[in-house]
Amino acid sequence: MLSKIIGSVVGTKNDRELKRMRRVVSKINAREAEIQALSDEQLQQKTAEFKARHQNGESLDALLPEAFAVCREASWRVNGMRHYDVQLIGGITLHEGKIAEMKTGEGKTLMGTLAMYLNAISGKGVHLVTVNDYLAARDAELNRPLFNFLGMTVGVIYSQQPPQEKIDAYQADITYGTNNEYGFDYLRDNMVFSLAEKKQRPLNFCIIDEIDSILIDEARTPLIISGQAEDSSRMYALINTIIPRLKRSKDEEANKNNEDEDFWIDEKNRQIEISEKGYEKIERFLTEVGELGENESLYSPSRLPLLAHVQAAIRAHHVFVKNVHYIVDDGEIIIVDENTGRTMPGRRWSEGLHQAVEAKENVEIQAENQTLATTTFQNYFRLYDKLSGMTGTADTEAAEFKSTYDLDVIVIPTHEPIARIDMDDQIFLTKLGKYKGIIREIKEIQAKGAPVLVGTATIEASEELSYLFDQEGIKHNVLNAKQHEREAEIIAQAGSPKAVTIATNMAGRGTDIILGGNWQSFIEDIDAVSPEEMARLKAEWQVKHDQVVAAGGLHIIGSERHESRRIDNQLRGRAGRQGDPGMSRFFLSLEDDLMRIFAGDRVVNMMRAMGLKEDEAIEHKMVSKSIENAQGKVESRDFDARKNLLKYDDVANEQRKVIYSQRDDLLAEMDLKEAIDVMHHEVYNAMIDQFIPPGSIDDQWNIDGLEDELEDEFKISMPINDWLDEDRRLDEDGLRAKIIQTALERYHTRREQMGEKDAAQLERHLMLQSLDKHWKEHLTQMDQLRKGIHLRGYAQKNPEQEYKRESFELFQMMLGAIKSETVQDLSRVHIPTKEELEALEAQQRENAAQMQMQFEHNDVDNLDSNAGAAQPPAQNRNQAAGAAAAGMTAGAAGANASASAAGENPYAGMHISRNAPCPCGSGLKYKQCHGKI
Ligand code: ADP
Numbered sequence: 001m002l003s004k005i006i007g008s009v010v011g012t013k014n015d016r017e018l019k020r021m022r023r024v025v026s027k028i029n030a031r032e033a034e035i036q037a038l039s040d041e042q043l044q045q046k047t048a049e050f051k052a053r054h055q056n057g058e059s060l061d062a063l064l065p066e067a068f069a070v071c072r073e074a075s076w077r078v079n080g081m082r083h084y085d086v087q088l089i090g091g092i093t094l095h096e097g098k099i100a101e102m103k104t105g106e107g108k109t110l111m112g113t114l115a116m117y118l119n120a121i122s123g124k125g126v127h128l129v130t131v132n133d134y135l136a137a138r139d140a141e142l143n144r145p146l147f148n149f150l151g152m153t154v155g156v157i158y159s160q161q162p163p164q165e166k167i168d169a170y171q172a173d174i175t176y177g178t179n180n181e182y183g184f185d186y187l188r189d190n191m192v193f194s195l196a197e198k199k200q201r202p203l204n205f206c207i208i209d210e211i212d213s214i215l216i217d218e219a220r221t222p223l224i225i226s227g228q229a230e231d232s233s234r235m236y237a238l239i240n241t242i243i244p245r246l247k248r249s250k251d252e253e254a255n256k257n258n259e260d261e262d263f264w265i266d267e268k269n270r271q272i273e274i275s276e277k278g279y280e281k282i283e284r285f286l287t288e289v290g291e292l293g294e295n296e297s298l299y300s301p302s303r304l305p306l307l308a309h310v311q312a313a314i315r316a317h318h319v320f321v322k323n324v325h326y327i328v329d330d331g332e333i334i335i336v337d338e339n340t341g342r343t344m345p346g347r348r349w350s351e352g353l354h355q356a357v358e359a360k361e362n363v364e365i366q367a368e369n370q371t372l373a374t375t376t377f378q379n380y381f382r383l384y385d386k387l388s389g390m391t392g393t394a395d396t397e398a399a400e401f402k403s404t405y406d407l408d409v410i411v412i413p414t415h416e417p418i419a420r421i422d423m424d425d426q427i428f429l430t431k432l433g434k435y436k437g438i439i440r441e442i443k444e445i446q447a448k449g450a451p452v453l454v455g456t457a458t459i460e461a462s463e464e465l466s467y468l469f470d471q472e473g474i475k476h477n478v479l480n481a482k483q484h485e486r487e488a489e490i491i492a493q494a495g496s497p498k499a500v501t502i503a504t505n506m507a508g509r510g511t512d513i514i515l516g517g518n519w520q521s522f523i524e525d526i527d528a529v530s531p532e533e534m535a536r537l538k539a540e541w542q543v544k545h546d547q548v549v550a551a552g553g554l555h556i557i558g559s560e561r562h563e564s565r566r567i568d569n570q571l572r573g574r575a576g577r578q579g580d581p582g583m584s585r586f587f588l589s590l591e592d593d594l595m596r597i598f599a600g601d602r603v604v605n606m607m608r609a610m611g612l613k614e615d616e617a618i619e620h621k622m623v624s625k626s627i628e629n630a631q632g633k634v635e636s637r638d639f640d641a642r643k644n645l646l647k648y649d650d651v652a653n654e655q656r657k658v659i660y661s662q663r664d665d666l667l668a669e670m671d672l673k674e675a676i677d678v679m680h681h682e683v684y685n686a687m688i689d690q691f692i693p694p695g696s697i698d699d700q701w702n703i704d705g706l707e708d709e710l711e712d713e714f715k716i717s718m719p720i721n722d723w724l725d726e727d728r729r730l731d732e733d734g735l736r737a738k739i740i741q742t743a744l745e746r747y748h749t750r751r752e753q754m755g756e757k758d759a760a761q762l763e764r765h766l767m768l769q770s771l772d773k774h775w776k777e778h779l780t781q782m783d784q785l786r787k788g789i790h791l792r793g794y795a796q797k798n799p800e801q802e803y804k805r806e807s808f809e810l811f812q813m814m815l816g817a818i819k820s821e822t823v824q825d826l827s828r829v830h831i832p833t834k835e836e837l838e839a840l841e842a843q844q845r846e847n848a849a850q851m852q853m854q855f856e857h858n859d860v861d862n863l864d865s866n867a868g869a870a871q872p873p874a875q876n877r878n879q880a881a882g883a884a885a886a887g888m889t890a891g892a893a894g895a896n897a898s899a900s901a902a903g904e905n906p907y908a909g910m911h912i913s914r915n916a917p918c919p920c921g922s923g924l925k926y927k928q929c930h931g932k933i
Helices: 002-010 013-036 040-055 060-079 085-095 108-120 133-149 163-171 179-189 211-220 233-245 252-257 276-288 301-318 353-360 377-381 395-405 431-448 459-471 481-493 519-523 531-550 565-572 593-598 601-609 621-667 673-691 703-714 720-726 732-754 756-795 799-828 834-850 860-867 874-885 893-904
Strands: 099-101 126-130 154-156 174-178 205-209 223-228 263-266 271-274 326-329 332-336 369-375 386-391 409-411 419-422 426-428 452-456 477-479 500-504 554-558 581-589 853-857
Touching: 013 060, 013 085, 013 409, 040 060, 060 085, 060 108, 060 133, 085 099, 085 108, 085 386, 108 126, 108 133, 108 205, 108 386, 126 133, 126 179, 133 154, 133 174, 154 163, 163 174, 174 179, 179 223, 179 369, 179 377, 179 853, 205 211, 211 377, 211 386, 211 395, 211 621, 233 276, 233 301, 233 353, 263 301, 271 276, 271 301, 276 301, 301 353, 332 353, 369 377, 369 621, 369 756, 377 395, 377 621, 395 409, 395 565, 395 621, 426 431, 431 452, 431 459, 431 554, 431 581, 452 459, 459 477, 459 500, 477 481, 481 519, 519 531, 554 565, 565 581, 565 621, 593 621, 601 621, 621 756, 621 799, 673 703, 673 732, 673 756, 673 799, 703 720, 703 799, 720 732, 732 756, 732 799, 756 799, 756 834
Parallel strands: 099 386, 099 409, 126 174, 126 205, 154 174, 205 386, 419 581, 426 581, 452 500, 452 554, 477 500, 554 581
Antiparallel strands: 223 369, 223 853, 263 271, 326 332
16 A cells, blocks of 8 residues: 555656656657668668677667667568557567566567567577467567568577477577477487587577466476386276275365275365375275285385375376366377466376376376476576566566566556456356356347457366357357367457357467457468458458447456466456457356355355345455455465475576586586596595595404405406505505505506597596486486475474485485496496497487487476375374475475465455354354464
């Protein structure tokens, strides 16, 4: 409130920023006449001039006004579109490494060209990131004529692209591609065997389109490249048979008291809790089917993975719903993105969840994978020197952009004032009542002659609505994950008079809905269109357009609130583009998931008490408030999940940087001679320690053992006993020095026999092989550590600290292992011939090529599934569930607290009088029940 008052007096930070940028806009505008006077050729020469001036020290900031003016003029000449002043502000925002929030239809595609052109002048590359391949290709083609006119090259990256084509695309001044492709290319670049195979240049500047979608929605899960490991489909099938025999409890209380009930699902946190009885039952079943030995318990450390599989199977049966979270298509489980409603073919949930769903649906269970490389979007995008983005909806997530990416959000005013009317929510008692309300509304809108877009949260809801519309004789199109081929076509006509389109949340996002329909998309299918025909089509469209405008423009009906306000805003934002008229309204019912789980009985009781009929709606502050609260809770749960993912990946990130730069050094053929000498010292010293404890007297020495070990491990025989006999004065230090000296001399001799070049190649090769092997194993270990870390909760330790400490230890051990393996290999290997040396490398490449690689970017739920990897005994279980509730395995202390608080009081944040009866129906006063502090 206070900030609002202050804001209105002195202007908000956003206002001040806009004011500052408007001054730059004036400078750009002041250049316009001079630039307009240039011939095409002179205009084109500007690029070379800018490049030269930049080389000579003129900063991009200094070049901005003139370069933007040039880009704007070129756009006018090439596309007939002159950047609006607000688009210039957007361009400045992007150049400054910030997020430009610009409403849908305001022309972000064109705005982006300004900052791209300016930054491409440096020659270090500009990456434009889109949410899908279609948009990458489309936007690249849209802007290519402009960039080419200005002498800038444009490349597009996509998956399965031929290597040279991809390298060229990255060499271009401007590169378009999806977030996944950039991220996977980065990981793949760190798996190659020579520098020449690397695709990316150093990461310079990037603009992320739909940045909220990419850095918020998709950032809950890491990018993983994995390879096939052993087949364990039998085990999944067996565990699958157990699940129907376990009894689900409706609530936590029953779970504790009732002896028959085996597990409970906390829907709020998507968390599974298994009762003591449940554990016993599962152990018994697993023993029966032979997965668990007679005396083995699920708690045995080696058995923990089994428990994770049981949890995954419970999830598959009780949390994951066919046609909502996934579809079954041609014997395959295909994930449906919760936010966009799009299917994600080829993506798999990890941690055995996908296999569990396959077992449940009785389709072929595919083999499990080993992680080969992994990162998060957060850490990938932070590698860029400068990061920026644009979207229609960022402001609600401004705090997260700031804290995670240090990105400011600038809210850019629209070119034309917004004419869309956003109506209050209509709330019904039942889902059916809500649907009736929607049908009534649609009929009214159609009577006016306006088009309607009905947004749904799930495929199921869109199918239900479609069925009801059919019953009512309402002609409509359905846009959901099942038919994305027709997506663009349907969206193109969604603005035609009386058109009714049902779409899962953001299906078709990125394509504008044009009032009156998109007449140009008609002629795309026709080969040659005469000018007369064109004029006729356009005139026809104009009539329809005017009709729709008169009818109030596109109407948006939301059939359910999404878990995040931002996604609701995106839906509303599809209407009212560029000053178009429009309308939006959400229809809700108390049976909607969000309301059911979060709204509480109080709202239900109140609505019942009002004597509302099924198809009657209310618009009430309290309900709207409680929905917002509910959304706030889900948003912060998701934010916690991302923070948690990041906290854990940050640890891994430091290690990843070390390993990747080591790898780069190896590929760059760095001279290893000295490093290998140092390694000898370390490795031999560590080994000697085992037989000659440092600072010990010679009675404690085990010289025979040492001699054997040297022979075994390094194939080197040293007559140490003889040395000691010959030289009475040889002390511990002297002996160590002599052993290492001997080993080094032997190695140096071998090196000379091999010849400098071959030796260097062998060293590089062996070390690279060892580094890759141990890094992969390390990734698996880190993964297991992360999954198991919350067990530390019951030793009263902070899991995050423990994770840091232990992963550091693991990393040290891994570095040690790489060194000793390299030294060992080098001393054991027989001196290779040229052919053998070449074969070694070929072998390495072949192994890599044979690995069946998969590229995963997991769904959020799978992260939750990590959470229950292993549960501690009953008395500690709630505590661990609280930690896990934050969305990932191990809740850090902070996340733990917030999640368990939310878990204990579902009414937190609702304004319930402390003396009122608790909404849970316990009969106690609120302050004595859920409101207890
Ligand atoms: P957004 O991505 O912001 O939703 P688009 O980039 O799809 O918007 O642009 C919406 C429409 O506005 C497109 O048809 C585009 O050609 C048009 N447009 C954008 N900027 C201009 C401009 N400066 N002059 C004329 N038309 C423009």
